[in-house]
Amino acid sequence: KNQVEQSPQSLIILEGKNCTLQCNYTVSPFSNLRWYKQDTGRGPVSLTIMTFSENTKSNGRYTATLDADTKQSSLHITASQLSDSASYICVVSANSGNTPLVFGKGTRLSVIA
Amino acid sequence: KAGVTQTPRYLIKTRGQQVTLSCSPISGHRSVSWYQQTPGQGLQFLFEYFSETQRNKGNFPGRFSGRQFSNSRSEMNVSTLELGDSALYLCASSLWSSGRAYEQFFGPGTRLTVL
Numbered sequence: 001k002n003q004v005e006q007s008p009q010s011l012i013i014l015e016g017k018n019c020t021l022q023c024n025y026t027v028s029p030f031s032n033l034r035w036y037k038q039d040t041g042r043g044p045v046s047l048t049i050m051t052f053s054e055n056t057k058s059n060g061r062y063t064a065t066l067d068a069d070t071k072q073s074s075l076h077i078t079a080s081q082l083s084d085s086a087s088y089i090c091v092v093s094a095n096s097g098n099t100p101l102v103f104g105k106g107t108r109l110s111v112i113a
Numbered sequence: 114k115a116g117v118t119q120t121p122r123y124l125i126k127t128r129g130q131q132v133t134l135s136c137s138p139i140s141g142h143r144s145v146s147w148y149q150q151t152p153g154q155g156l157q158f159l160f161e162y163f164s165e166t167q168r169n170k171g172n173f174p175g176r177f178s179g180r181q182f183s184n185s186r187s188e189m190n191v192s193t194l195e196l197g198d199s200a201l202y203l204c205a206s207s208l209w210s211s212g213r214a215y216e217q218f219f220g221p222g223t224r225l226t227v228l
Contacts, residue, residue, distance in 0.1 A: 043117070043203050043219030044156075089156065103156040 002027040006090050006104035013111055017080055021107045023073040023090030031093040035064050035075050038087045038106070047075070047088075080111045115140065117206050117220035125226045131192040134223045138185050138206030144168075145187040146217065147179060150201040159202075162187055163209045191225075199227045 004025045013019050025033070032051045036044035048057045048064040050073070057064050061084075063076045077084055090104040118137045126132050138145050147159040158171040162181035179189040185206075191198055201224050205217040 041221075043205070043221050045219070046216045049216060091156075101158050103158075105155040 002092075002094055002102045004090055004092050004102050004104035006088075006107050008107060009105070010108040011110070013080055013109070015080060015082055015111050015113050019077050019080060019109065021075045021077075021088050021090075021109070023075070023104055025071050025073070025090070025092045025102070025104075027071075027092040027094050027102050029094060030068060030071075033064075033066055033073050034091040034093075034101075035062070035073075036089040036091060038089060040086070044089060077109075082111050082113065085109060085111045117204060117218050119202075119204050119220040119223050121223060122221065123224045123226075125228065126194050127228050128194055128196060130194050131190060132194060132225060133188055133190045134202055134204075134225075136187045136189075136204030136206075136220060138187070138204075139218055142206035142208060142218070143185050144207045144209035144215075145181055145185065146205045146207075147187070147189050148203040148205065149173075150203055150222070151199075156203070159189065168209075194227045196227050199225060201225075 007022045032049055034049045035047040037047055038044040047059050047062050050057050050066045052068050061078045066073045087106040087108050089106040092102050120135045144163045146161040148156050149159055150156045159173055160167055160179050161169040165181045176192045181187045201222045203219050203222045205219045207215040207217045
């Protein structure tokens, strides 16, 4: 069964600290993996898209890694800011293109002062 | 460039009714996808349209349907509403190719409550 598991479910960190969110998937065949940020009450916003051949991709203070052999990905947030408080969702596509997509349940990150 | 717009933003219906939600994609985007988001199940893929044709469909009952118009605007319809259909319905638009993944841009969603 195609699944995406994220950990931890929730996380609280102090402003300025770094954190790493994890994503494990069993989706096959694998096409691409995406990380989204979703603020409360808003639609998700794309952070990165990685294909099979990409190991690392950065978007400002966000760096995503992908290990296609172990089927794991991580999202590292550097020097966290209060505005990073959101849900971070890992999404894996089983076919080339946009769909079908398998979503993780997300990690709820709270950054506190 | 205007973002993805969805109407209405909030909707309250009763069981057994039907509902139609609308999505206007970013100008130039011809792919529109629909998703359901609930606290228990998270985000789930409903269907994707491109050039007025449904390209992919998720595992939802036939009560959920959609269509796309020649201007790329899309609607989704849910008939015979059930309490479990209460959710945030998100629309996303993107460029489309069968061979590559493009960034999807999401709208703010329509919050549907079924009483």
